[in-house]
Amino acid sequence: MTTMTVRRAPITRVLRSELRMVLRRPRTLVGLGLLGLVPVVMGIGIAIAAASGETGEGAEGMAALVMGNGMLLPIFALSIAVAMLLPLTGAMLAADALAGESSHGTLRGMLMAPVSRGRLLAVKAFGVASVTLLAVVLMAVTGMIAGVALLGGDGMLTASGTSLPFADALGRVLITVVYVTLQVWALSALALAVSAYTEHPLIVVVVTLGVVIVSGVLSAIPALDWIDPVLITTSWEAVGEVISDPISWSPLVEGALRAACYMLIGGSIAYSRMLTRDG
Amino acid sequence: MSGLTEQGAAAVTTAAARTKGLRKVYRGTVAVDNVDLEVPTGAVLGMLGPNGSGKTTTIRMLLGLVTPTAGEVELLGQRMPDGAALALPEVGALVEGPGFYPFLSGRENLLRFAAAEPLLASADIPNAVGTALERVGLTGAAGRRFRGYSLGMKQRLGLAAALLVPRKFVVLDEPTNGLDPAGTREIRTIIADLHAAGTTVLVSSHLLTEVEATCTHVAVLNQGTVVAQGELSTLLEAGSANLLVSTPEVTLAVDALREQRVPARPVPEGVRVDLTATTAPAVVEVLVRAGVPVHEVRRQRTGLEDLFARLTEDTATAELAELDPLVTEEAR
Amino acid sequence: MDRKRTALTVAAAGTAAGVAGLVLIASPAGANEAPPVLPPVSAEALVQSVIDADTPALAGAVELRNNIGLPIPGLPAGSSDEELARVYTDGQGRGRIALKQGGGERTFVQDGTTTWLWNSADKSVTKYTSEGKDDAEEKLADPATAARDLVELIKKDSTVTVDGTARVADRAAYQLVLTPKPTERTLLREVRIAIDAQTRVPLRLEVLANGQSDPALRIGFTEFSTGAQDPALFTFTPPPGAKVIEGKKDDTNKEEHEELFRSADLKVVGEGWDVVATGRVPAALLSAQIPQSGERGGPLDATSILKKLGKEVSGSFGTGYVISTKVGTALVTTDGRVAVGAVPQQVLVDALGQK
Numbered sequence: 001m002t003t004m005t006v007r008r009a010p011i012t013r014v015l016r017s018e019l020r021m022v023l024r025r026p027r028t029l030v031g032l033g034l035l036g037l038v039p040v041v042m043g044i045g046i047a048i049a050a051a052s053g054e055t056g057e058g059a060e061g062m063a064a065l066v067m068g069n070g071m072l073l074p075i076f077a078l079s080i081a082v083a084m085l086l087p088l089t090g091a092m093l094a095a096d097a098l099a100g101e102s103s104h105g106t107l108r109g110m111l112m113a114p115v116s117r118g119r120l121l122a123v124k125a126f127g128v129a130s131v132t133l134l135a136v137v138l139m140a141v142t143g144m145i146a147g148v149a150l151l152g153g154d155g156m157l158t159a160s161g162t163s164l165p166f167a168d169a170l171g172r173v174l175i176t177v178v179y180v181t182l183q184v185w186a187l188s189a190l191a192l193a194v195s196a197y198t199e200h201p202l203i204v205v206v207v208t209l210g211v212v213i214v215s216g217v218l219s220a221i222p223a224l225d226w227i228d229p230v231l232i233t234t235s236w237e238a239v240g241e242v243i244s245d246p247i248s249w250s251p252l253v254e255g256a257l258r259a260a261c262y263m264l265i266g267g268s269i270a271y272s273r274m275l276t277r278d279g
Numbered sequence: 280m281s282g283l284t285e286q287g288a289a290a291v292t293t294a295a296a297r298t299k300g301l302r303k304v305y306r307g308t309v310a311v312d313n314v315d316l317e318v319p320t321g322a323v324l325g326m327l328g329p330n331g332s333g334k335t336t337t338i339r340m341l342l343g344l345v346t347p348t349a350g351e352v353e354l355l356g357q358r359m360p361d362g363a364a365l366a367l368p369e370v371g372a373l374v375e376g377p378g379f380y381p382f383l384s385g386r387e388n389l390l391r392f393a394a395a396e397p398l399l400a401s402a403d404i405p406n407a408v409g410t411a412l413e414r415v416g417l418t419g420a421a422g423r424r425f426r427g428y429s430l431g432m433k434q435r436l437g438l439a440a441a442l443l444v445p446r447k448f449v450v451l452d453e454p455t456n457g458l459d460p461a462g463t464r465e466i467r468t469i470i471a472d473l474h475a476a477g478t479t480v481l482v483s484s485h486l487l488t489e490v491e492a493t494c495t496h497v498a499v500l501n502q503g504t505v506v507a508q509g510e511l512s513t514l515l516e517a518g519s520a521n522l523l524v525s526t527p528e529v530t531l532a533v534d535a536l537r538e539q540r541v542p543a544r545p546v547p548e549g550v551r552v553d554l555t556a557t558t559a560p561a562v563v564e565v566l567v568r569a570g571v572p573v574h575e576v577r578r579q580r581t582g583l584e585d586l587f588a589r590l591t592e593d594t595a596t597a598e599l600a601e602l603d604p605l606v607t608e609e610a611r
Numbered sequence: 612m613d614r615k616r617t618a619l620t621v622a623a624a625g626t627a628a629g630v631a632g633l634v635l636i637a638s639p640a641g642a643n644e645a646p647p648v649l650p651p652v653s654a655e656a657l658v659q660s661v662i663d664a665d666t667p668a669l670a671g672a673v674e675l676r677n678n679i680g681l682p683i684p685g686l687p688a689g690s691s692d693e694e695l696a697r698v699y700t701d702g703q704g705r706g707r708i709a710l711k712q713g714g715g716e717r718t719f720v721q722d723g724t725t726t727w728l729w730n731s732a733d734k735s736v737t738k739y740t741s742e743g744k745d746d747a748e749e750k751l752a753d754p755a756t757a758a759r760d761l762v763e764l765i766k767k768d769s770t771v772t773v774d775g776t777a778r779v780a781d782r783a784a785y786q787l788v789l790t791p792k793p794t795e796r797t798l799l800r801e802v803r804i805a806i807d808a809q810t811r812v813p814l815r816l817e818v819l820a821n822g823q824s825d826p827a828l829r830i831g832f833t834e835f836s837t838g839a840q841d842p843a844l845f846t847f848t849p850p851p852g853a854k855v856i857e858g859k860k861d862d863t864n865k866e867e868h869e870e871l872f873r874s875a876d877l878k879v880v881g882e883g884w885d886v887v888a889t890g891r892v893p894a895a896l897l898s899a900q901i902p903q904s905g906e907r908g909g910p911l912d913a914t915s916i917l918k919k920l921g922k923e924v925s926g927s928f929g930t931g932y933v934i935s936t937k938v939g940t941a942l943v944t945t946d947g948r949v950a951v952g953a954v955p956q957q958v959l960v961d962a963l964g965q966k
Contacts, residue, residue: 006364006365007368007397008364008397009394009395009396009397009399013394013401014394014395016394017390017391017394020391021380021383021391024380024382024383024387025380025382026382064731064732064733064734065715065731065734068852101378104378104379104380104381105376105377105378105379106378106379106380107378108344108374108375109378109379109392109440110395111343111344111363112344112367112370112372112374113392113395113396113397114343114363114364114367114368114395114397115395116363116364157734157850157852159715159716159731160709160716160718160729160731161716161718161729161736161849161853162850163850163851229633229636229637229638230630230633230634230636244709244716246841246844248672248697250834254636257632257636258632258633258636260632261628261629261630261633261636262633264625264628264629264632265625265626265629265630268621268622268624268625268626268628269625271621271622271625272618272619272622272625275614275615275617275621276346276614276615278339278344278346279339279342279344279345346614346615360614361614
């Protein structure tokens with residue numbers, strides 16, 4: 001008996017099945033649909049403002065640049081969504097992945113198949129990661145389409161006043177997608193850790209948004225500035241670097257590394273809990 | 280009770296599952312304590328016990344879903360929970376009500392769980408799912424969302440998931456919950472089929488007739504411990520036999536017997552005498568000497584329900600309690 | 612339980628590694644490294660080498676830490692470092708400075724003949740055409756003399772020393788320290804300037820106030836790399852749709868400024884570290900309404916700002932408000948007289964009394 005080899009279901013089959021399931025969940029679909037609409041609604045709003053003669057003067061940062069600068073719309077939309085909408089999406093997905101499935105009893109079904117606990121966490125993390133990536137890509141795509149169609153402009157006007165050709169503009173959108181996805185993954189990893197500890201998905205969403213809000217408040221208190229560099233929200237502000245020319249990479253690299261640290265923390269806590277949690 | 284265990288275990292050579300000194304404490308509450316359970320290979324073991332007696336907790340530890348606070352679990356020769364990857368592919372289980380995705384159809388749900396089954400080749404999945412649905416009579420409703428299933432349909436789907444792959448061991452926790460009588464009969468048929476195919480089955484239930492009708496072995500749990508286990512027939516045999524004495528002089532008969540330290544109590548049909556410490560001829564002799572008119576003397580075997588009631592009631596209250604009319608049902 | 616131990620180990624190790632990573636990211640590069648070993652150099656030689664040195668082609672990022680205790684409009688406040696600007700130069704007079712401003716950017720590009728100023732907030736470009744050399748450049752024609760003069764000048768009121776070395780923006784640097792002589796009545800303890808050992812470019816300036824261990828003000832490079840830069844950085848083409856304003860040479864501005872200076876009655880009292888600038892603001896300005904950006908509150912008048920920031924005092928000068936920070940003090944009297952300096956309040960009062 002001891003020489004028996006462990007047989008496992010092919011991992012690609014399990015991952016495919018996970019993805020199919022997550023993408024069939026009505027909540028996922030509604031969430032993705034709404035996220036895809038966000039850049040379109042923003043584009044319409046900006047186009048209306050432009051048509052009524054507003055020039056965007058006096059607007060803060062990126063908003064001032066986005067008029068007549070369609071390829072900036074996806075970056076603008078993502079830089080706003082990364083502050084609340086995308087973290088909410090990641091938290092929701094992570095909440096459903098472990099806490100929600102645990103309350104439905106489906107997690108137990110997977111454990112009895114059996115899918116080993118470590119593998120199960122990997123499969124769940126994969127589901128959350130793929131759908132958050134999909135959400136970010138979707139926003140970028142609808143943002144580009146809405147931007148070019150509604151706001152016009154070939155290429156991109158950067159914050160530094162240079163004009164980028166279309167291919168470079170596309171590259172900037174791609175960098176934004178990668179960076180924003182990493183940030184959402186970082187938060188989702190924390191959410192997954194919380195999700196491993198409870199059977200109530202709502203608790204996961206509340207705790208995760210609590211982390212976002214508390215981070216935001218902490219970073220707004222000047223006396224606590226020393227804590228800034230470790231806060232998860234600090235990285236989110238660096239999205240704006242993408243539209244500088246040349247890009248200053250150090251804040252982006254730093255933000256990506258910070259995200260990796262949070263992923264490590266969230267992932268290891270989630271894994272540790274998965275090993276001992278009752279199925 | 281240990282004598283019974285040895286007797287039961289002697290009948291088979293190996294155990295499909297075995298626990299030793301199993302204990303589980305949830306936040307200071309002892310759910311299961313010192314459970315030594317043995318499920319002989321090829322047996323259909325009925326796990327009986329009132330709600331909260333620790334049946335589900337024991338099953339969850341058996342399947343490696345819960346880590347015991349103390350004690351050992353062996354499933355198909357593997358130490359659990361660490362051997363889960365080796366043992367569980369051969370085990371099908373329906374535990375604590377079926378867990379499925381409400382937004383997927385019955386078939387999609389089964390496809391999802393089939394994808395995680397180590398023993399299923401990808402090419403065989405659609406076939407296995409179809410067969411399992413057929414087996415539980417859900418083919419017609421397979422395309423409907425799980426959300427809209429009745430309790431009985433949900434239960435059948437759970438059973439289908441447990442039977443996706445030919446198993447060595449099938450665990451069914453309250454499988455007839457929510458099923459109508461016809462559904463209950465179907466479950467019995469499925470259990471009988473599994474038994475015939477050599478599969479070991481563990482059925483937990485609080486319905487005695489169900490267990491009595493389908494099981495070869497029984498384990499009775501009460502307040503977190505096993506109070507009896509063994510082959511069903513042996514248990515029933517060994518359950519203290521009674522002598523039912525029909526007489527118009529009930530009071531006289533009882534007094535006479537009690538004087539000789541023979542436990543006896545009045546029942547509607549006459550006097551029931553416990554034969555644990557004595558024999559039938561001795562009882563008749565006592566009665567005749569006391570001048571009690573004996574119309575009829577019958578040996579009475581305990582039914583499972585009687586056994587169950589005795590085992591799960593507090594000994595103190597059992598002495599005093601009036602016998603439930605249901606429990607006096609004759610076995611043969 | 613084995614599994615429990617594994618779980619705890621994983622959680623502890625992963626969390627510890629993650630937190631260590633976060634802290635590592637948070638701490639500036641080279642913060643914990645030992646100071647580099649450099650050949651000793653005298654203060655004079657160091658200052659002279661700075662003046663002698665040609666700025667090489669370089670790219671860098673400049674950060675500012677403002678811990679003065681008073682918010683400066685437009686600059687980040689607080690004790691954390693904030694990126695202020697990115698600087699590029701080809702070492703031959705052409706350069707680019709990109710200033711971050713609330714998600715937007717101001718970019719200065721000097722392409723050799725023209726200075727471009729781009730402001731992303733209103734998509735405007737201002738263009739200045741430069742003529743000839745700056746006066747300052749001529750003054751520094753003889754670096755050796757200039758350096759000697761400068762050191763002499765500084766030495767009158769300060770002690771100039773080279774206080775070891777430091778690592779700034781991952782480069783070895785000398786620390787030039789200017790300490791006020793004991794006779795100076797100033798709030799400042801010292802000014803430290805880190806000078807790159809290789810290129811002799813000042814890398815960091817720190818202003819330390821009395822009784823403070825952390826610099827009250829620090830501006831310096833966090834990234835600094837020499838080497839040829841992309842020539843495209845030193846050109847600027849106004850993007851389509853941008854307003855282009857032809858900036859004039861400062862003449863008119865200069866006159867305006869001089870006029871302002873005259874009316875402000877600007878005077879410098881004292882010298883060295885305890886120098887105090889005094890002046891006069893038109894009383895009208897004190898009650899002038901300042902339009903406030905943002906939604907909260909209506910326009911503010913100058914007096915209410917003074918009340919908010921400062922402390923009401925009275926003395927030989929009458930009554931006024933004192934605004935104190937870690938590095939300086941300002942006194943504004945109700946009749947419009949102003950004194951500012953890196954000095955305690957009493958020195959300002961004395962300076963006003965000298966009038």
